[in-house]
Amino acid sequence: MNGIQIMGTGAAVPSRIMTNFDWAKIVDTNDEWIQSRSGIAQRYFCENESNTDLAIQAAKQALERSEVDKEDIGLVIVATFTPDCATPSMACLVHEALGLPQHAVAFDLNAACSGFLYAMNTAGAILAQGGKPYALVVGSEKISGKINWQDRSSCILFGDGAGAAVIRLNLEEQFVGKWGSVGNKEALYCPYEGEEAYLHMDGQLIFKQAVRMMTEYATETLAAADLKLEDLRYVVCHQANKRIIQSVMRHLDGKEEQFYMNIQKYGNTSAASIPIALNELWEEKKVAHGEKILCVSFGAGFTFSAMLITF
Numbered sequence: 001m002n003g004i005q006i007m008g009t010g011a012a013v014p015s016r017i018m019t020n021f022d023w024a025k026i027v028d029t030n031d032e033w034i035q036s037r038s039g040i041a042q043r044y045f046c047e048n049e050s051n052t053d054l055a056i057q058a059a060k061q062a063l064e065r066s067e068v069d070k071e072d073i074g075l076v077i078v079a080t081f082t083p084d085c086a087t088p089s090m091a092c093l094v095h096e097a098l099g100l101p102q103h104a105v106a107f108d109l110n111a112a113c114s115g116f117l118y119a120m121n122t123a124g125a126i127l128a129q130g131g132k133p134y135a136l137v138v139g140s141e142k143i144s145g146k147i148n149w150q151d152r153s154s155c156i157l158f159g160d161g162a163g164a165a166v167i168r169l170n171l172e173e174q175f176v177g178k179w180g181s182v183g184n185k186e187a188l189y190c191p192y193e194g195e196e197a198y199l200h201m202d203g204q205l206i207f208k209q210a211v212r213m214m215t216e217y218a219t220e221t222l223a224a225a226d227l228k229l230e231d232l233r234y235v236v237c238h239q240a241n242k243r244i245i246q247s248v249m250r251h252l253d254g255k256e257e258q259f260y261m262n263i264q265k266y267g268n269t270s271a272a273s274i275p276i277a278l279n280e281l282w283e284e285k286k287v288a289h290g291e292k293i294l295c296v297s298f299g300a301g302f303t304f305s306a307m308l309i310t311f
Helices: 031-038 051-066 090-098 112-127 203-224 242-251 270-283
Strands: 002-012 016-019 042-045 073-079 105-109 134-141 161-174 177-184 235-237 292-299 301-310
Touching (some): 002 051, 002 112, 031 242, 051 134, 051 161, 073 090, 073 112, 090 134, 105 112, 112 177, 112 292, 112 301, 134 270, 161 270, 203 242, 203 292, 203 301, 235 242, 235 270, 270 292
Parallel strands (some): 073 105, 073 134, 235 292
Antiparallel strands (some): 002 161, 016 042, 134 161, 177 301, 292 301
């Protein structure tokens, strides 16, 4: 399969900002405690917005920036574990809102925090079959409705948001990446319904597994591309926890300025975290045309993925 190139990015967050000081009014916590353990200072929570609203806004921005004709979009994938309803899929609702053509296939994908990279892999494989040249890939979550507001160890970690990218196959390069999974329900799970239909997590186990697997997958992806970490200007890890990202950085002998972090502003937005970060890199003009970014993720399942993406 050919490599994947981003043609345009977009992002969206709700209007409500929830700071650490706001959380301190609800649970026994404080700003210093939260920032020292996670690096998070604030996050965005939906009030009147739905998850679909966020996905549509991010997708629309990405499509406009890409300057791609709607008729050339052949695929829409929305990565999420927090859809607004069981059916129709959020991807179909994005498809409708953007007025995309009937030939554009639309479906949702759930790989938790690895969802966006799983969706990028899937989109690349489908584009390689031929047909229309472009795909719209979205990571969008409304996690505020799935947290236990009384559990101070987990409720402060998450936020709502969406990120999107219009992509095409890069015919000049081969795809380099890796994805995989290991079944584990106990570490992080969220029942669909019932009194305990919120996120349950074993933070210590997740920390260890996330560092180990993201380090391993990043190393193998760089080796497959015959690259060294110093050949890249930026690495974008899933924004779960500042200490996790710093641990991966140390294991890879990386430099702090290479590992892009915005978790302080958004918290853990699951499948939305990597595309939101990629959008910020684009908006801040920190990446050049043709530049490669290493993206690495880890999520409930367990799911994990790493891939090189070209801007």
